[in-house]
Amino acid sequence: MNVNADQVNEWIRNRRSTFPKQFVEGKKVNDSIVEALLENANWAPSHGNIQPWRFVVFTGDGLQKLADFQSSLYKETSGEKFKETTYAGLQTTPLKASHVIAICLKRDPNKKFPEVEEIAAVACAVQNMYLSVAAYDIGGYWTTGGITYNEKARSFFGLGEDDKLMGFFYIGEVAVPSPPKSRQPVEEKVAWIRE
Ligand SMILES: Cc1cc2nc3c(=O)[nH]c(=O)nc-3n(C[C@H](O)[C@H](O)[C@H](O)COP(=O)(O)O)c2cc1C
16 A cells, blocks of 8 residues: 555544534535545445444534434433533534534344444444544544433434444534643553464
8 A cells, every 4th residue: 555654653643532612613624525534434344344334414504403403302301310501512512513423323134243343343434534534634523422322312313223323523623723642551451472
């Protein structure tokens, strides 16, 4: 492959999550860039090339639609746990983004592979998006907050009983870059067996 390994190392290690409060509010990322992110997501690996990822892209007035849906679902279903600040966040946060992509898993009807492998494949697709936003010098992050795990959210995203909503990928132009982050040394997480 005609890629420079040093550049790839730097790209992977300097990729950062950029959160909506760091975005330039109201500034749109070109749809063609978002299409490229989605195309890259679609090249993720999956067992048997089953490609379980699905995406729903919200932008323009669609962001308000998402905000209305998620805040009213939260109000309807949170019961005693309802918090005004959470409700307000669900109403306003999507509007800070240029695009919000719902990350979905469409389960193979034949259930040929364990669910965990489909989840892993969707995560690979999201990592492709994460690396792509870094390459295009825009901001993005994966959130599993809000209504991600609300059973009643699925149908809004075209998902059935067996499928999963796996969160949202927020995209925006960067106003405030993320500071560098560290990792615990990889040596603490790896065992080598040599003999
Ligand atoms: C599956 C998954 C779910 C995440 N959910 C959230 C979330 O709900 N809220 C949040 O602030 N960040 C979330 N993140 C982003 C992490 O906070 C972030 O990746 C982590 O702090 C490391 O920072 P970095 O991405 O800049 O390296 C999520 C990341 C992953 C992979």
